[in-house]
Amino acid sequence: MNNELMMTVLSWFVFSLGLLWVLLFIIYKIIPMPATLSQQISCAVWFLKDCKTVVDTDTQATGPAPPDASVLPSRQSVDIQPAKYEVYVQFAGVLARDSVRAMMRKLGEQGWNVQGAEGGGQRTSDATGTSEVRYAAGDKAAAEALAAAVQESHLSSRAVNAIQNSSVEKSKLEVWISR
16 A cells, blocks of 8 residues: 555545534534433543543533432331442433432431442443332342332432342342433
8 A cells, every 4th residue: 555545545534533523513512312312422522521521511511400319218117227238329311410429328328338329320321211229039128128218319200110130149239210
């Protein structure tokens, strides 16, 4: 290959990337779309920034006001020892990380062993359309109690259900929620 051909190919490649970025930017700013798709495109548009920061900033700017997570009541069954369960939170959609963090802190105050509360959970598109607490066999009562506590945070308009999942380890509960 000669240098002229390589420069031509490279020029067209750079031009194509620039054109693609401009199109994504226009789509992101002008066309209304579901929150998850908007978040994915925002990560491509702002490719020099950390995607977690971009999505959180975008959610705070466009999402609804965070609910007051301090209204979570402390209703625990006497049979359940929340401290023995590790609780992990995954979320998606227009939920603001601060809202999720507030819910996680409140759950911690109720005795749940919430992991990563200061980080505000894990934003993942896998949580899109979910509203559930996943648990291993034998942890149903704890999962239902946690689901009730999460439901009362009003982060999701859908009912939060306890769902048995074989990929969840014993004494670990996973909150999957989106709006």
